[in-house]
Amino acid sequence: MSIHGMSTNAETLLFLAWATRIDLRERMIKVHQERRSDAAAPERVLRGEIKYSQPPVFEEDSVYGPVYEALFNYRLDRVEYSLVDWALRGEHAVYLKASDAAAPNDEDDYSTPETGILWQSIAEDDRLMFRVKSIGRDWHETPDQVANALRLYFTFRTPLLMRTPESCFLFHEFISMSLERVNWVELASLVLDIPYQPGAMLSEEAKDGDYEAMQLALLKEMVWRGYVDFGEFSNHPLFSRQLHELCLNLAGVCYNTHGALRQLEESHSIYDQHIRQK
Known part of the structure; x- marks a missing residue:
């Protein structure tokens, strides 16, 4: 029997790798047999597995946990669960599509969705806002310096979330993907409360700092x-x-x-x- 291949995004392939690693194939075959008429069942089961089968990752940190959880959930929402289900049960093969970047949203107020998610999460916590504002004060010379400091600040904190060896690689990969797509110059402009020049991005030279x-x-x-x-x-x-x-x-x-x-x-x-x- 030939198996047709279907293109998908990186989030789906990473989720499939995790689902394969914890051996969800038999579980999804059983779900398919018992709930054929329920098209939403596979997604509910797969989301439930990542939510309830892992030790707490975000709940232990009241300041940074909600920030990283929002960045993680954005990637989780991009997973094509039907393809994960089909691939696990052997109905279809999947491969990475040529371009898996999220389509730009002209109505979005931010240059990337991840930038908006990070800034909105910061704005919802006074303690975190105080900390990023202090970075802005320490590196007020140029937006690029503030941008690089913010990039390092949030990137270096990611491993601290994984407080148990059981925390799966999917959390780290999804959060890292989101942080890589944050426009740090735009975030720095928001922190400094100065206008952002559309199209401005953090240069490789500025990353050295x-x-x-x-x-x-x-x-x-x-x-x-x-x-x-x-x-x-x-x-x-x-x-x-x-x-x-x-x-x-x-x-x-x-x-x-x-x-x-x-x-x-x-x-x-x-x-x-x-x-x-x-």
């Missing part, structure tokens, strides 16, 4: 985030009093370290001068 200062900014953010995270764990109902005290002590260490970093920065004692002179 000031490496030393970028690393310092990220270190300071990670230490501060440790203070916030350990503080939250110190009140988590799942843990014992002893662990609460340990997390509280760690939060205190992070808080003091953040202050010490600021003092080192003010006294120009951050960098190894011998290395910088080479």
Whole structure:
């Protein structure tokens, strides 16, 4: 029996790879046999698998979780579930179409959907808005510098979501795909509250940026985030009093370290001068 091939987007192929990895073929054959008249059943089952069969990924982080969840869900909504179902059951083969980019929407207020999703998620959380505004203040010289700092900021935080080894690769891949399609220059313009020049994108030269200062900014953010995270764990109902005290002590260490970093920065004692002179 010959199997016809059908073209699809990258999201569908990645989802199919995940579904194959956890061996959903027999499950989908059974769904097809039991619910032939329910055309929406395969999508419900497949969405349910990714939602309920994995450990929590977004729920543990009240600040960044909703942001990455929105970026993940945008990619999840682009999956062609009927093709995943057909491929799993061996009815059709699938291959990557020549162009799988989302069609531009003339009515959209943003240059890419991912840019709008990220900005709207930031705007819905005062704590996150404060943090990106602080990046804007630290790198206010040019929008490109702010854009690159924002790119690094959100990209480097992605692995921190995967707090258990069971977190599947699909979360990381979908979020990374969304971040790659954010227009960071436009996002920087929104953060700085300045007009965006249509068509402006972050250049490869701008991505190099000031490496030393970028690393310092990220270190300071990670230490501060440790203070916030350990503080939250110190009140988590799942843990014992002893662990609460340990997390509280760690939060205190992070808080003091953040202050010490600021003092080192003010006294120009951050960098190894011998290395910088080479």
